[in-house]
Amino acid sequence: MLKSLVAGAGLALLTAMPAFAACTDISSTTIALTGCIDSEWQAIEGTGAQEFSYLTADQNFGLMLITEKETIPAAQFRDAIIQNAITGSGGTADDVKIVRERIINVDGKPFNVVEYTIPNSGQPILFQNFYYSAPGYGSLQILAYSLETDATASAFRAGIFAATAKIGG
Secondary structure: OHHHHHHHHHHHHHHHHHHHHOEEEEEOOOOOEEEEEEOOEEEOOOOOOEEEEEEEOOOOEEEEEEEEOOOOOHHHHHHHHHHHHHHHHOOOHHHOEEEEEEEEEEOOEEEEEEEEEEOOOOOOEEEEEEEEEEOOOEEEEEEEEEEHHHHHHHHHHHHHHHHHOEEOO
């Protein structure tokens, strides 16, 4: 029984390895950040501080890495994220619905996470914004988005990148 369990675990690892190997290494020119972008993501042109922007081939999922040299206090960072959501959606503060907030660990660093929806013609878009800022480092947002109905799959895809991210020197 134990041998078949070990053999099964080994087989599972071997089949999972190509998923990790099929990625593109990235390195920020703004902050100390490296990682590996899964091959399912296709690069698109970002704007402003969006150093890396991606969509899946079916355009159902998006991922952005927003990098800045400035350090931003957490409360101010969160407020700016929500204000950008209001402005970007063309709506009002009542249109942006906070779904959940928490703190997670990415490469040993405490990232705040704010999840929120914006209206989209009856198909709300859910944004999962992982944000971190520290003196001497700068600021980073890992922003995943999808239809609200695809939130779990979107979080999984963002987690794949976050598992490879190296923050700092």
